[in-house]
Amino acid sequence: MAVFCKSMAGGLLLTLSLTLLRWGVEGQRNTRGKKEVSGGATIYLGQDRDIWRPLIHITVNLSEVSSIKSSFDLRTFDPEGIVFYGDTKNGEDWFILSLKDGLPLMQISRGDSRVSVAGGPKLNDGKWHTLEVSNQDPFVILEVDGSNKMVVGMQSKETVNVLSGELRLALGGILINKEKMIVQFEPHMDGCVRRGSWLNLSVPWEVEAEELWPCYQNVQPGSYFPGTGLAIFNTSVFPMEADRGVKTELWGDFNKMDGTIFSIKAPGQKLMFALVANNNTKEITLTFGEEKICMKDTFKRLVITFQTNLLKVLQDEDESKTTTLPISPGSQPGYSTTWRAGRLAVGGLLGEEEDNVGSQFLTGCLEKIQVQGKDLDLDLAVKHMSISSHSCPA
Template identity: 65%
Template sequence: MAVLWKAVAGGLLFTVCLMGWRVEGQGNNKKEVSGDSIIYLGQERNPWRPLIRTTANLTEISSIKSSFQFRTFDPEGVIFYGDTKNGKDWFVLSLKEGIPLMQISKEDVQVSVTGGPKLNDGKWHTVDLSNHGKFVILEVDSSPGLVVGLHSKQTKEVISGELRLALGGILITKDKMIVQMDPQMDGCIREGRWLNLNIPWVADAEELWLCHQNIRPGSFFAGEGFSIFNTSVFSIDEDQGFKVEFWGDFSQMDGTILSIMSSQEELLGALVANNNTNEIHLTIRKEKHVVKNTLKRLQITFLKYIVKWLIYLDESNEIMFSYGPESTPGNLTTLTEGRFAIGGLLGGGKDMVGSHFLTGCLEKIQVQGKDLDLDSAVKDMSASSHSCPA
């Protein structure tokens, strides 16, 4: 992937290209990235920090057109970034509600433009981006996608200096964005052709995660981490309580699906799939209930005095269990400032250490009746937020 950002008289010239890569050791725990494979953008890190970056001299750049293939189910996130003048002039391409969003800052001009087809359908799309005078043109699958015109009286030709390029993040502070967004992108890039440059990229990771050959919508947990949320960001009232619901093939899961902890660091409940016994275990404090893992949908609701567990063997066949007031007093009070984890068993303390991580795909997650985006987690470890291996 590369972005060329180069000013010309009366306008702006830049070119972007993303590519796949192979990782090779470079010393100091840094990795060199070459352009002959694919890369997964959603790797765990600070969400604004680029996964891949490089620097080039503007004098080495002659091409003004680039192309790449891109695939995602994620509706929002940063794809790539480029700048000159150490970040004074910059460009960002991202998705917002699945649609391409370009943001440009150049001299006294700032531009934000959204347009083109939705790209978060899980299919590979070929994206071409080129400069034509004062216009930047984005094409998707050889069809017109988005055109941005930019002109400033203060624009001066930039023929020397450095061009910084970054993938999956930005190199300026997030408050400079014209349109605020969630930066994390669960997506893959391959077959990039970028400018005329032949320089290495440096990965800010000891090991790069691989892309799955085929994907389907959902949230995939690889048995190495979980996503943590504060309950305080959800509306909890005494009548409706606190409801969490899951869809998926539970027979293919193993590990902790859900754990909930009170504001006093007490583990209130845990939902665990056991692939060895083909069972699903729900533990509420010291009480446990077990069902077979042949269900396709599961709902847990914490009410003022009881906890309801509703399971669906299919869309028309449901079974409900309830836990009474003797075992679960004050559920909503302790939950208001608590936290919950998807994909692991919460530990105590501020470090939120977890264990018994989930392996498997949750096709859909809802909290309080609304879809849960793992990208909004307080802490997210080793989970693909919008895709599962098919």
Template identity: 65%
Template sequence: MAVFWKPIAGRLLLTVSLTLLGWGVEGQGDRQGKKLVSGDVTVYLGQGRDIWRPIIHTTSNVSEISCIKSSFQLRTFDPEGAIFYGDTKNGEDWFVLALKEGMPLMQISIAGSLVSVMGGPQLNDGKWHTLEVSNQDDFVILDVDGSKGLVVGMGGPAKQTEDSHAGVLRLALGGILIDKGKMMIQFDHKMDGCVRKGSWLDLRVPWEVEVEEFLPCYQDILPGSYFPGTGFAVFNTSVFPVKEYEGIKIELHGDFSKMHGTILSIKAPGQEMMLTLTANNNTQEVNLSYGSQKISMKATFNKLVITFLDELLQVLKKQEKLQDLQVVSVKNSGFSSTWGNGRLAIGGLLGEGEDNVGSQFLAGCLDMIQIQDRDLDLDFAVKHPSISSHSCPA
């Protein structure tokens, strides 16, 4: 977009977009039925919403911009997701800042040309990092914690003669307003992270809210997947291949004595429940049901490994260096056919129907979830918006 890379007002799309992150979660009224927010407060980026739609968005005239530098703090354990977006010409020219593989990723479309740059320090370590964006000559510079992070040079479009003080900017937080296929580098948009302490441009326009309510940013966090007891995450089991002669292995890490509700359930449509794993914080027990077989365990462990074999179910419990292996013999278990077209729910009990409406939701944190020795990312599940995929309150 031509206005982005012209001197002073023209190079402002990146820093104008950052203003979006500075508006807070205090309602300011209503604009055609939309809740409006403003203020310099902490914002959680992992709000539940339609795919790729932003959490909040607004428009502003370029002529109202008088500042060319913005900064904010970002904290996340999530390696991938959208932070903010801005465009002009109704999306013809646009800019996106995101994380991919834990590093900053900037993508720019200007006058039909695409530019992307990715690199800098890893930002998904759960610590607060200060990001500052500024314009110097023909370059857009992203500083991270006082050091150069990314530099983008766009000299060509700056030669255009359009009025850099005219036009409208659309700004969005936590999502984008264009077709994701237009981006040069694809990424998953969901970001389990927070921004705070924004020092933004001098704009004072309100922002429209796209979510029903704002979820909190916890003061201290640890890596893991957090279930507040209001929903679960569902996967199709067919996406996890069965290893020949090795069966299926599910590994869960966490303080099981602090969990309550259904940790795991597996079921195929039209069939009986294959497996349920539940925790009872009152009795300090963890119970596993596999068909007619039942196992009751004291919740004194922090690692649980469940392995399905043709006619055996192995359950390994481990607390630090101590471990206890239980083996249940199951004749004609049929786990292979169930796994081939079934569903796996983390944090709830699967029900019947297309919506898989369940109950007995989990309240607690799973430090790690692995299926077939691979970490499970809940961002790729159909999940309740209250679930945090990569962080737990400490």
């Protein structure tokens, strides 16, 4: 049931302690002051950094390589991102394994040949999958869970020389210019790798970050907001359609959220819209201009439709729990301008000043976010790197 209320509910949620849900990453420092970890450690690939920069990497002499196989476990809900990279000849010959549309994608450059192949099972189901990559010249083979195989054959006109020099391996990034790739993709991967066995090497990997973020032991699909940042889109990417407006749908356990779920504002104008959860009172407050609506019922889905002359709020597809607010130039000045040149923030309250990027950040999991019936990919937003775009702690 929705009721009009006089003020927005207050209160703060104590920071969620996830210590028992996460695997830490132990390590020590090398002589250059860089942290080192075992290649078999559990690594979260979506850590805050330059998105193309490797998270961990090693460089070894090829004379030390005694195996042609590498294997590891991968778990993700993310359909796209870089998993691992390897090269020789200082990047002249290289190999990249990533996901695109949830499928494994291999790209290989060797001598005067360059090839890419995608296929096999979709891997972004949130389950652990074992991947093995082996080089059986002239073939590169990717095996998934012991059976599904992709085989790439390559022959070069160049004379095959005995391999010498150095081999570089990297997780979560690449060491060449991304323009050299045949297939371009978004590199950031919200996923975890564990139990890595890399060419039977036992040397530690060097870490580019000061500390490695842990992986949650159990995850579920969704976008997780730890209370430290938000994701911002331009409202112009959501054009208002004359017949149905802009339809926004949110799924999740709203009783477990605290903070601003999303807000809309144009630069230089007052806040147009805000949806705020209060974990203390178990209320969701919707502010639209001067109007405020408090929703006290427990629900798992909220549908908010912005039309040219009406705002409609529907809980759990129950028409008896529908609230409508008429819109006129007098009641909502600047409404049309905001949709043409404003900002939509998920996970925080947009500030009054243009350089104030947000406050009252959300703590909680949005299991699904849709606009106009399509899933909203937070990787396409300007977002704080603490946000997990595709997974929440279960």
